[in-house]
Each structure stands twice: as C-alpha cells, then as structure tokens.
Amino acid sequence: MTNSEVTKPTEVPSTFTESSGVLSESLLSFMKIVEYLCLAAFIGTWILSFVFQGNQLVLIWTAILLSGSIFFILLNRKLLADYKRDNYEAKMSRKAEIYAYLLMGTSIATDSLKPARETALQYCQELIEDYKKTRTNARNIYYSSQISTIVLSGITPILVLVDKLEAGSSWLKWLPVIFPAVAAIVTSIVTSFPFQETWIAANATVELLEAEIEKFVLGVTPSYRCYDIAEETQRQQQAKIAIENFIIQVNNIHLKQVTPDQKKAEETKMDQT
Structure with a gap:
C-alpha cells in the first residue's frame, strides 16, 4: 500500500450523508395525524349518539x-417499534464507521473489523437499555410509594373527623383503619427493597457505559487509539486489541453493579443459616 493510498480520504458513507429516517418520520407523523383524526371523529360521533338516540x-x-x-393505534405502535429498531441499527453502524475517518481510508476501517465493532457496540448498548429500564422502574416505584405514603398518612386524620361527623355511615369507620394499614404496607415495601439505591446505581452505570462508548468510538484513550500508528500490521493489531479492551471495560462496569447485589444475597443466606 502506497502513501497516497493511505492518506487518501475515505469516501463519505451513505449512512452519514443520507437521512434514511426522514421518510419513516414523515410516515409516522402522517399515520399519527390519521390516528388523531379517527379518535376525534369517534368522540364526535359518540357524543352525537346521545343527542340522536336510536339513529342507526x-x-x-x-x-x-x-x-x-x-387499528391505527396498533399499527402506529408497530411502525414506531420498527422505526426504533432500524434507527438503532443505523446508529450502531454509523458509530462503527467513524474509524473510517480516523484511519483515513485503510482497509481495516471499513471491512475486517467493522462487524466486530458493531457487535461490541450493540452489546454495550443492550446493557445501557437494560439499566435504563431498571432506572426508570425503580425511580417510578420509589416516587410513587413516597407520594402514596404521604397522601395516605395525611388523609387519615381527616377521615377520623369525617367518621365522627357522619356517625350513621358504617363504611366510614373502616377508612381510618384501612388507610394507615396501606401506608404501613407501602412503607415496609420501600424499606425492604432498596429502590432508591437501585435507581441511583443504575443511573451511574448508564452514564459510565455511555461515556465508555464515546471513548471507544472516538479513540480518545490510549487503550482505544490505533489511528496514529504508522505501520499497517501494528495498526490492525491495535484495532483488535481496542475492541478487546472495550469489551473488558464494559464487563468491569457491569460487574461492579452486579457484584454488590450478589454479595448482599450471599451475606443474607449466611446470616440465615
């Protein structure tokens, strides 16, 4: 390979120049408008059915x-899921092709190592999506339980006063008992399961994994950098090592989140025995 071939800039891939999602976004917007029109028309005819009763x-x-x-609600959900999947695959492909610019058109940038880079990026992105779901679920449960406890505890004194004022209503007598019981159950669930800790830990893990993806894609750290090596064979070997280092680092971040839970489970079992 001559110097002119090495220094020749890479042609811009189609995934960078073409906005493949424009047509899909237009289709989604159009279908969403149709869905809203159908819902509005349904509400209008439903109201008219009360006005013109008996009109077939x-x-x-x-x-x-x-x-x-x-039909349009279900169809739009399917189209949205397909669009997200295609957009996700295109995003991973674009990130994998960034090396084509950093390596200035060498063969290892576009051919031999691109599938390996895409697989590594997809593996990390799947972990990120899992932790995002965990973060969202834990956060929602934590906030909902806290709000429920506050509301139930605040309503209880009011129910006691209402029960004294409305002595003839027998069902009101049970409310001052039921509401504190429910509040106690919700509080026990929150204290038994560390939803807040899980939410914070999952959020920290997401940020670490996303930062690691950017380091790997841009090659800004020595363990991921290979575009500044002059010799082709060494550059290709360093590119392979960079993928291995990325997988190892992603696994280390993931295990730091998983290992404490396993240790707590083992300690609990030992205490019970």
Whole structure:
C-alpha cells in the first residue's frame, strides 16, 4: 500500500450523508395525524349518539370509527417499534464507521473489523437499555410509594373527623383503619427493597457505559487509539486489541453493579443459616 493510498480520504458513507429516517418520520407523523383524526371523529360521533338516540347511522359510524381508531393505534405502535429498531441499527453502524475517518481510508476501517465493532457496540448498548429500564422502574416505584405514603398518612386524620361527623355511615369507620394499614404496607415495601439505591446505581452505570462508548468510538484513550500508528500490521493489531479492551471495560462496569447485589444475597443466606 502506497502513501497516497493511505492518506487518501475515505469516501463519505451513505449512512452519514443520507437521512434514511426522514421518510419513516414523515410516515409516522402522517399515520399519527390519521390516528388523531379517527379518535376525534369517534368522540364526535359518540357524543352525537346521545343527542340522536336510536339513529342507526350514527351508531354504525361510531362503531366504524372506533374500529379504525384501534387499528391505527396498533399499527402506529408497530411502525414506531420498527422505526426504533432500524434507527438503532443505523446508529450502531454509523458509530462503527467513524474509524473510517480516523484511519483515513485503510482497509481495516471499513471491512475486517467493522462487524466486530458493531457487535461490541450493540452489546454495550443492550446493557445501557437494560439499566435504563431498571432506572426508570425503580425511580417510578420509589416516587410513587413516597407520594402514596404521604397522601395516605395525611388523609387519615381527616377521615377520623369525617367518621365522627357522619356517625350513621358504617363504611366510614373502616377508612381510618384501612388507610394507615396501606401506608404501613407501602412503607415496609420501600424499606425492604432498596429502590432508591437501585435507581441511583443504575443511573451511574448508564452514564459510565455511555461515556465508555464515546471513548471507544472516538479513540480518545490510549487503550482505544490505533489511528496514529504508522505501520499497517501494528495498526490492525491495535484495532483488535481496542475492541478487546472495550469489551473488558464494559464487563468491569457491569460487574461492579452486579457484584454488590450478589454479595448482599450471599451475606443474607449466611446470616440465615
């Protein structure tokens, strides 16, 4: 390979120049508008069915628009899922092709190591999505339980006063007992399961993994950098080592999150025995 071939800039891949998601976004927007129109028409005919009771034509159109609304809702969910999947695959491919610019058109940038880089990036991205779900679920449960405890505890004194004022209502006598019981159960669940700690730890792990992806894609650290090596064979070997280092680092970040839970489970078992 001559110096002119090495220094020749890489042609810009189509995934960087073409906005492949424009048509899909336009289609999603159009289908969403149709869905909203069907829902609005269904609500309108449903209201008219009360005004013109016994009118079979209005009832038929109400049933048709209800069926159409359900159809477009399900169809839009499917289209959105397909769009997200295609967008995710294109995003991973674009990140894997960034090396083509850093390596200035060498063969290892576009051919031999691209599938390995895409696989490594997909593995890390899947971990990120899992931790994002864990973060969202733990955060929602934590906030919901805290708000429920506050509301139930605050309503209890009011129910006691209402029970004294409305002595004839027998069902009110149970409310001052039921609400504190529910609040106690919710508090026990929150204290038994560390939802707040899980949420914070998952959020920290997501940030670490996303930062590691950017380091690997841009090659900004010595363990991931190979584009500044002059010799082709050494550059290719360093590119392979960079992928291995990335997988090892991602696993280390993941194990730091998983290992404490395993240690706590083992300590709990030992205490029980």
